[in-house]
Amino acid sequence: MCGFVGAIHQNNSGSQLEDIKVMNQVITHRGPDDEGYFENEDVTLGFRRLSIIDLSHGGQPLSYDEQRYWIVFNGEVYNYVELRDELKADGYEFKTSSDTEVILGMYKKYGVETAAKLRGMFAFVIIDTQTHEVYGARDHFGIKPFHYAEQDGQVYFASEKKSIVKLLNDKSVDDAALQHYMTFQYVPDPYTMSTNIKRLTPGHYFIKRPGEEMKITKYFEPKFTPKPVQDENKLAEKIAESLHDSVAKHMRADVTVGSFLSGGVDSSIIVALARQMSPNIKTFSVGFAREGYSEIDVAEETAQRLDVENISKVITPEEFVKEFPNFMYHMDDPLADPAAVPQFFLAKLARQYCKVALTGEGADELFGGYTIYNEPNSLKMFDYFPKPLNGAINSLASKLPAGMRGKSFLERGTTPLEKRFVGNAKIFMEDEKAQLLKRYNPANPYTVITKPFYDATTNLDPINRMEDVDMHTWLIGDLLLNADRTTMAASLELRTPFIDKEVFKVASTIPADMKIAHNTTKYILRKAAESFTPDNVLYRKKLGFPVPIRFWLKNELHDWAVQTINESEVDDYINKDFVLKLLADHTNGVRDNSRKIWTVLTFMVWHQVYIEGKFPNLV
Structure with a gap:
């Protein structure tokens, strides 16, 4: 796990090494172990390294084939051992044991087909110094980030948006992105909250040739293809086999691997499998002191049943709000999922004990885990x-x-x-956004985002259609954004064994009546895990990462909320009287407006961090 920055030059623009060094400094947290640079007439590349595999020889930018190819790469390729063996059989040679060099060997052999053949989480850029062609890609599901901006013929790219914001001094706010954010509580791809900076969509690669426009091509799209008639036991076996294989490959590292443990079924399945390969694995949990808003007790009980160590932390409301600007800085864009902030603390806790952690993210989207899917x-x-x-x-x-x-x-x-x-989140309705946003555009409703996915799934049942929407929006824009930024802020690599293309091959075939069945969600996943996970863990009610925002906004955080609303300089965008009325109604018990208020407050704090510069010492 690392981070990279860079620029694709235009018309012999001269050295940009100093600019790239500035961009690279901004993401030191992604790779505190090392840094590196490469520059020629076509590109300038910068890299920050968090050493996980081949600790001695995995530095970047890395070259291959007598320095014809150069790469910067963020992520992990879990099938790199198998791919390297395949390439060696064809006569390819390698100087390191890193997965990075394997990507270069694959590119020499397969060209733009490389990304589709990789199994893992990745974002990378490769320059061919002979053809002057630049090739970049983002992984199948969007686990790793890729941002880019085009200005004056130059293309700037970075693992985190803040690097580009820093270089270009970008203080813009994209009205369309803000309007969508107020529905989804995150900014959906390919938007960012900055007008001129975009995200490369998951499952896409780009080619940039001298004198030509950057061309973006889709190489993968996750599609649910349920097979209605399947033997339940055989399907459960296939799921179990795919998960065993995925966790085994996600455990590949030359450093200590731990795991997040919420006490829910998803993280418990991952820990149960990981323990088979690493009996001394440590697990980590966080929660709150308020009754009903902590999974620490449940996580500790689960850890005992799985026979693993559990380390936990209780978060106070004072700590929560004190760290919130720092959390927002690391997010790049506003993310108003209250459950994201606890993971910021969780990552810091885990980093004290390990350099890599596993998580159960993605199981709900693949196997039908949300209660709303029963609707x-x-x-x-x-x-x-x-x-x-x-x-x-x-x-x-x-x-x-x-x-x-x-x-x-x-x-x-x-x-x-x-x-x-x-x-999974629908915060403000369109009529509410018309009252909230001073630049509301009725021609830009939230359906602009969701319609293409619904149009592509008219052949599917409603449950699989809902999963498909979440797979393309919520998973990428909320869960994976949170997973990457909170852990990278702590220089921790987070791995997601459920979000794996081989696991998805099996999960995509599951019919809806094997996901939501027998009065439970994720029925077939639970059945698949029965042989290695205790029943009282598998069939426990989902709790998630509950955060007592509803209570805090009435009590501990009320004055902070009022102050933030009054002091934030967002009057060009937000009708503050409308927000204050939401808060008053919430405080007086008229209705629960906590998620709406939190979504607005999150944007306001983001604006203070990135536009107003009120927290200059954030790192």
Whole structure:
């Protein structure tokens, strides 16, 4: 795990080494072990290294084939041993035992097909000094980040957006990105909150040739292809085999590997498998002192049953709000998922004991883990009603008083899936955003983001369609952004065995009735794990990373919230009176507005960090 920065030159623009060094300094946290640079007439590359594999010889930028090819690479290729053996059989030679050199060997043999053949998490840029062609790619699912900006013919790229922001002194706020953020609580790809900086979409690569525009091409897209008739036991065996293999490959490292443990089924499955390969593996958990908002006790019980050590930390509201600007700095863009902040503390805790950690992220999206995925079953009765009748019921329900019992059920049941489900977070409705945002654009609703995914899945059942939306939006924009930034802030490499292309090959074939079944979510995953995970762990109710924001905004964080709203310089974008009314109604118990308020506060703190510069000492 590392970080890189760089520039693709245009028209002999001269040395940019000093600029790239400035960009590279910004991401020292991603790679405190080493730094390196390469420059020629085509590119300038900078790199920060966190040593994980081949500690002595894995430095970058790395060259290959008599320095014809040069690379900067962030991530891990888990099938690099197998790929290296394949290349060696074809006569390719290697000077190191690193996965980085294997990517270069693959590029020499396969060219732009390289990214599709890699199994892992990665973002990289390769320069061919003979053809002057630059090739870059981002992994299949978007585990690793890739940002870029084009200015005056130059292309700047970086693992973290803040490097480009620093160089270009970019103080812009993208109105479209802000509007989408207020729906999703994150900025969806390929947007960033900065107008001129974009993200390379997962499963895509780019080619940049001298004198030509950068060309971006899709090489992979995750698609659910359920096979309705399958033997349950055989499918469970295939899932178990794929997970064993994935965890084994994700354990490859020349440093200590630990694991996050929330006490839920996903992280427990990963720990149960990892323990088979590393019996002394340490696990890490965080929580809050408030009753019902901590998984520490559950995690400790799970650790005992799995016979592993557990190390935990209780987070106070004072610590939470004190670290929040630092958290926001490392996120690059606002992320208003309250559960993201505890992971910031969790990563710091884990880094005291290990350099690599495993996590259970991705299981919910692949195996049907969210309770909301059961909604199509609970609303099935409405499928039998004529459309005019559903329309009449919907119209009637909309006139019922807010909070009236049955109102939400009737509205959801008579609303098409495409308008009802936008992913795991739906913060502000369009009419609310029109009141909140001073630059609201009615021609840019949230469906601009979700419609392409719904259009591509008309052949699927509703549950798989919901998973597909989350796979393309929530997983990338929320969970994986959080996973990368919080851990890299602590110089910790986080690995996600569930988010693996070989695991997905199996998971993509699971029919919906084997995901949501027998009054539980992730039914077939739980069945697959029965042979190596205790039942009382497998069938425990999902808790997640609960954060008592609802209570804190009424009490411990109320004054901080008011101060942030009043002092933040976002009047060009936000109607503060509307926000203060949300807070007042929340405080007085009129309705729970905590997620809406937190989403706005997160943007305000982001604005203070990146636009107003109110926290100059953040690192």
